[in-house]
Amino acid sequence: MGSGEEGAVERAIVRRYRILYMSYPVIAVALSIAILALVMYLIGVDPIKGLRTLFYSSFGNAYYVTETLVRATPILMVSLGLMFAFSAGVWNIGAEGQLYIGGVAAAVTAISLGWLPPPIPLIVAWVAGGVAGALWAFPPAALKAKYGINEVFTTLMLNYVAIYFVSYLLHGPLMNPTTLFPETVTLPESSWLPRVVPGYRLHAGTIALFAVFVPLTYLVIKRTPVGFNLRLVGSNPELARSCGINIGRQVMLTLMLSGFFAGLSGANEVTGVVLKMRPDISPGYGYMGIAVALLGRLNPVGIALASIFMAGVVNGSYTISMMLKIPIGIAQFTQGLLIVIITLGELLIRRLTEARKAPVELKPGGGG
Amino acid sequence: MQTRVSGRELLRDVVVMEGIVKVYPGGTVALRGVDFSLRYGEIHCLLGENGAGKTTLMKILAGSLRPDLGRVVVKGEEVRFRSPADAAKLGIGMVHQHFSLIPSFTVAENIVLGYPEEGVRQKLKLDIEVLAEEIRRFSEDVGLPVNPNALTRELPAGMKQRVEILRLLYRRADVLILDEPTSILTPLEVGELFKALRKLKAQGKTIVLVTHKPREALAIADRITVLRRGRVAARIEDPGEIDESGLAELIVGERVATSVSKVGNLARGVRRPALTVKDLYVLDDRGVEAVKGLDLELYEGEILGVAGVVGNGQRELVEAILGLRRPVKGRITLLGVEVTGKPVGEVISLGLAYIPEERLLRGVSTELSVAENLVVKQYGKEPFCRRYLINVKLIKEFARGAVREYNIVAPDINSPVKFLSGGNIQRLIIARELSLNPRVVIAEQPTAGLDVKATNFVHEKLIELRNRGVAVLLISADLDEILKLSDRIAVISGGRIVKVYDCVEAIDLRELSEYMLGIRR
Structure with missing residues (x-):
C-alpha cells in the first residue's frame, strides 16, 4: 500500500475541497455585496452609484x-x-452583553480613578472592562461546564439583561447630573486612549489591536498547546476527553476569555471613541463579531481583514443613508442581513464538505 | 443484473433481498452481499452477534438506510425506499431497539401521531374521546388490548413495546420488524410478547424478530437466518432440526485456532502483572450496572483476548480502565499504581495506549490534519512543545516519518483525516499510540470493518508489541481474531469474566460459544 496511484483520487478530492474552502470567504463577500446592491435597487437607488458611494465613504480617503x-x-x-x-465549539452569542458590562465597568473605574496619573486610570479601566465581561460570561460558562446547559440560550438571553441593566444604571445612579442625559459624565482625560494623528479619531487602541493583539492571538491559537487543546475539543470532544483533556475546564476558559475580549471591546469604545458610557455604545458589535469570526475562518489574520470589511460596510451604509436620503433603518437592515448571510453561509459550507462519504475498498459478494 | 427471483418465489415470498451490501461512512462494511427472504405469514428470526449486520439489514428493509448494492423486492415489485414512509406505504414497519414514543402523550395519541389519513384524523379538530374509543376497539380487535388513555411514560417496557407494535398495525403494516425486542423485557414480558406475535401471525402478518439469543429463536421461529460478520452463515428451514448449542456455533462460526509468528509465551515465565482489575462494578449510560464484579489480570508480554458478545460490559470496562468512566466499586491497578477513578491524562502517562472501537468518534478528529492527529496525545510535551510554543516543523517531520513507517495512504500530512479510508485511519491511530512507547495497550475491535491487508497489519503490530514485552488487552467480537492472537482468553458475559482459558490450543469451541452467549456460566 504505497502512495502513487492509490492516493491520487484522494489528492484530487482534497484539492477540490481546499479550493472550495479558500474561496468561500470571497464568495460570501461577493454575495453580500450583491445583496447590498439588490436592497439599493429595491428602495429605488441606482446600485452602481450606491455601491460606489458606499466604497468611497468607507475607503475613499485617509x-x-x-x-x-x-x-x-x-x-x-x-x-x-x-x-x-x-x-x-462553544457558541458564545453573548458578546454584545459582555461588551456593555465591560463598557460600564471601564467607565465607572475611569471616572473614580481619574485623579491618578495618566496611564494608570486607563490601564485599570481596561482591566476592569475585561474582567467584568469575563464575569458576565461566568454563569453561562459554569452552567455549560457543570450541567451541559446550552450556552447559546444563556449567553444570548443575558444580552438583554446586560443592556437593560446598563440602561437602568445610565438612567439612574450613573446619569450625568448636569445634562440629565442617560449617559455618564465625560471620562477624565487621564483615562483617554491617546489619539495617533491630530484631527483624526484614530487612537492607540486600534494600533495596539492590529499590531499586538492579532499576532499574539495568532500565536496562541496556532502555536501553543492552549490553542491546540481548544481546536481538539472543538473538532472532537470525545477524542479530546480520551486524550486527557478536561472538557469542562476548556469550556469555562474559552467562554470567559471571549467575555474578557468583549469587555475590553467595551472599554475600548468608552476610553477611545465615545469617552463616556452611553446606552447606544454598540450598534451590534457583539453580533457582527460572530459573523466576522466565521468569515475570517477562526484565523486572526482573516478575522482582521473581515472586520475591516464589516466596518467598511457599516460606515458606508450610514454615510449613504445620509447622502442619498435613505432611511437609517435600511442601513441597519443591511448590516443584519449581512451577519445572517455570512454566518449561515459559513455553517452551510461546512456541512457540504462534511457530507462526503469516506472512500472504501470493497468487492461485493466475494468470498463465502 | 438479471432477476434471480422465480415466479414461485414471487407468490410465496413477501420480501426478497438480494446481494445487499452496506458500507458505512468511515469504511465499516456492515453487509457483504446478503440474500434474505420473508414468506407471507411467517415468524422469521434473524439471528447473530451484535455487529453481525442484523439491524443494518432490517433498517434497509424498513427504508431508513439505503443499500450500496443489491436489490429489494417487496410483494413482487422491486423497490427503492427513500424513507421509512416509502416502506410504510408497502406495509413494512419497524420497532427499533430504542422506543420512539413521546412520553408525555397518551397511548392513543402516540398511536395516531403523524398518521395523516382516514378515520378521526380527517377532521381538523381531534376528538380525544372518539379517538381513544377507536384505539381501544382497534387494540382489542387485533388481540393486543391497551388502555388508550394511559400516559405513555407510566407504562412498563412491555406495554410501550405493544404501543409501538399497535402503531405499526394501525398504519396497516403487514410486515413487522422487531429489533431486539426482548432485550429490555423481563422473562414474563417476553412470554407475553411471544403470545402476541403468534396471534398476529394467525392474522396473516409477517414478523421478523431480530435477536442474538438462540433460545428465543427456537421458541418462536418458523424459519431462522443466521448472520455472521455481514454474511449469511446459515438458513434454517426447520428449527426443529437444530438445538441451542448448534445455533450458538453457527452464530459464532466454526473456527480453527492458529497462531502466527509468536515467539514463545513470555508471560508464562515471569508473569509480572501489568493490569489488575478487582471486583469492578461500572454503570452504563442509562445507570444500569454493565460491569458487575469483574476480575481480570493482564500480564506483561501477553495478549489476553477478551471474547464476548458486544454489549456485555466490554465498553464500560475499557472506559473505567482509561478513566473515562468512574467505577461504582472495585480497584484497577495499572503497572503497580492504583488508577481507580484517576483522570485520563494520568492513566495515559503511566504508559497506557488505546486503540478504540469507534475510530471516528474516539480515534481521530476528522477535521484536524493527519499531522495534528498523529500528535494529539503529545503536542503539549517535549520535544513537540518547548517554552509554551509548539514546534510545527518537528511535528511535520514526525508525521512524515510515521506516514512512511506505517504506510498511511493520505493525500498529504496537512489534509484533514476525513479524506482517509477506514484502514488508513486505523494505521494512523496505531502509529500514534505506538509512538507513545506504551507498556499496556487496550485494543478494542481493532480490525472491525477493515479489509484483509489492513487486518493483517493490525495483527502483526499487536504481536510485535507482545513480543517486545508489552501487555495487550484485546477486546474483540471476532472469535477468529481472538483465537489467532491470544495467549490466554477470558470470556466476558453479563458484565463478568465467566471463564478464563490459560491454554488456547485446547479450547472446545462449542463450550466457549456457550460461555459467550450466557448459556453456560
Missing part, C-alpha cells in the same frame, strides 16, 4: 479609512475573543 479602522476595532476585539470560543 479620513474615511481611519474612521473605518476605528469602527473595525471593537468588532475585531470581540471577534478575536469569539475565535477562541468558536474554535472549541
Whole structure:
C-alpha cells in the first residue's frame, strides 16, 4: 500500500475541497455585496452609484479609512475573543452583553480613578472592562461546564439583561447630573486612549489591536498547546476527553476569555471613541463579531481583514443613508442581513464538505 | 443484473433481498452481499452477534438506510425506499431497539401521531374521546388490548413495546420488524410478547424478530437466518432440526485456532502483572450496572483476548480502565499504581495506549490534519512543545516519518483525516499510540470493518508489541481474531469474566460459544 496511484483520487478530492474552502470567504463577500446592491435597487437607488458611494465613504480617503479602522476595532476585539470560543465549539452569542458590562465597568473605574496619573486610570479601566465581561460570561460558562446547559440560550438571553441593566444604571445612579442625559459624565482625560494623528479619531487602541493583539492571538491559537487543546475539543470532544483533556475546564476558559475580549471591546469604545458610557455604545458589535469570526475562518489574520470589511460596510451604509436620503433603518437592515448571510453561509459550507462519504475498498459478494 | 427471483418465489415470498451490501461512512462494511427472504405469514428470526449486520439489514428493509448494492423486492415489485414512509406505504414497519414514543402523550395519541389519513384524523379538530374509543376497539380487535388513555411514560417496557407494535398495525403494516425486542423485557414480558406475535401471525402478518439469543429463536421461529460478520452463515428451514448449542456455533462460526509468528509465551515465565482489575462494578449510560464484579489480570508480554458478545460490559470496562468512566466499586491497578477513578491524562502517562472501537468518534478528529492527529496525545510535551510554543516543523517531520513507517495512504500530512479510508485511519491511530512507547495497550475491535491487508497489519503490530514485552488487552467480537492472537482468553458475559482459558490450543469451541452467549456460566 504505497502512495502513487492509490492516493491520487484522494489528492484530487482534497484539492477540490481546499479550493472550495479558500474561496468561500470571497464568495460570501461577493454575495453580500450583491445583496447590498439588490436592497439599493429595491428602495429605488441606482446600485452602481450606491455601491460606489458606499466604497468611497468607507475607503475613499485617509479620513474615511481611519474612521473605518476605528469602527473595525471593537468588532475585531470581540471577534478575536469569539475565535477562541468558536474554535472549541462553544457558541458564545453573548458578546454584545459582555461588551456593555465591560463598557460600564471601564467607565465607572475611569471616572473614580481619574485623579491618578495618566496611564494608570486607563490601564485599570481596561482591566476592569475585561474582567467584568469575563464575569458576565461566568454563569453561562459554569452552567455549560457543570450541567451541559446550552450556552447559546444563556449567553444570548443575558444580552438583554446586560443592556437593560446598563440602561437602568445610565438612567439612574450613573446619569450625568448636569445634562440629565442617560449617559455618564465625560471620562477624565487621564483615562483617554491617546489619539495617533491630530484631527483624526484614530487612537492607540486600534494600533495596539492590529499590531499586538492579532499576532499574539495568532500565536496562541496556532502555536501553543492552549490553542491546540481548544481546536481538539472543538473538532472532537470525545477524542479530546480520551486524550486527557478536561472538557469542562476548556469550556469555562474559552467562554470567559471571549467575555474578557468583549469587555475590553467595551472599554475600548468608552476610553477611545465615545469617552463616556452611553446606552447606544454598540450598534451590534457583539453580533457582527460572530459573523466576522466565521468569515475570517477562526484565523486572526482573516478575522482582521473581515472586520475591516464589516466596518467598511457599516460606515458606508450610514454615510449613504445620509447622502442619498435613505432611511437609517435600511442601513441597519443591511448590516443584519449581512451577519445572517455570512454566518449561515459559513455553517452551510461546512456541512457540504462534511457530507462526503469516506472512500472504501470493497468487492461485493466475494468470498463465502 | 438479471432477476434471480422465480415466479414461485414471487407468490410465496413477501420480501426478497438480494446481494445487499452496506458500507458505512468511515469504511465499516456492515453487509457483504446478503440474500434474505420473508414468506407471507411467517415468524422469521434473524439471528447473530451484535455487529453481525442484523439491524443494518432490517433498517434497509424498513427504508431508513439505503443499500450500496443489491436489490429489494417487496410483494413482487422491486423497490427503492427513500424513507421509512416509502416502506410504510408497502406495509413494512419497524420497532427499533430504542422506543420512539413521546412520553408525555397518551397511548392513543402516540398511536395516531403523524398518521395523516382516514378515520378521526380527517377532521381538523381531534376528538380525544372518539379517538381513544377507536384505539381501544382497534387494540382489542387485533388481540393486543391497551388502555388508550394511559400516559405513555407510566407504562412498563412491555406495554410501550405493544404501543409501538399497535402503531405499526394501525398504519396497516403487514410486515413487522422487531429489533431486539426482548432485550429490555423481563422473562414474563417476553412470554407475553411471544403470545402476541403468534396471534398476529394467525392474522396473516409477517414478523421478523431480530435477536442474538438462540433460545428465543427456537421458541418462536418458523424459519431462522443466521448472520455472521455481514454474511449469511446459515438458513434454517426447520428449527426443529437444530438445538441451542448448534445455533450458538453457527452464530459464532466454526473456527480453527492458529497462531502466527509468536515467539514463545513470555508471560508464562515471569508473569509480572501489568493490569489488575478487582471486583469492578461500572454503570452504563442509562445507570444500569454493565460491569458487575469483574476480575481480570493482564500480564506483561501477553495478549489476553477478551471474547464476548458486544454489549456485555466490554465498553464500560475499557472506559473505567482509561478513566473515562468512574467505577461504582472495585480497584484497577495499572503497572503497580492504583488508577481507580484517576483522570485520563494520568492513566495515559503511566504508559497506557488505546486503540478504540469507534475510530471516528474516539480515534481521530476528522477535521484536524493527519499531522495534528498523529500528535494529539503529545503536542503539549517535549520535544513537540518547548517554552509554551509548539514546534510545527518537528511535528511535520514526525508525521512524515510515521506516514512512511506505517504506510498511511493520505493525500498529504496537512489534509484533514476525513479524506482517509477506514484502514488508513486505523494505521494512523496505531502509529500514534505506538509512538507513545506504551507498556499496556487496550485494543478494542481493532480490525472491525477493515479489509484483509489492513487486518493483517493490525495483527502483526499487536504481536510485535507482545513480543517486545508489552501487555495487550484485546477486546474483540471476532472469535477468529481472538483465537489467532491470544495467549490466554477470558470470556466476558453479563458484565463478568465467566471463564478464563490459560491454554488456547485446547479450547472446545462449542463450550466457549456457550460461555459467550450466557448459556453456560
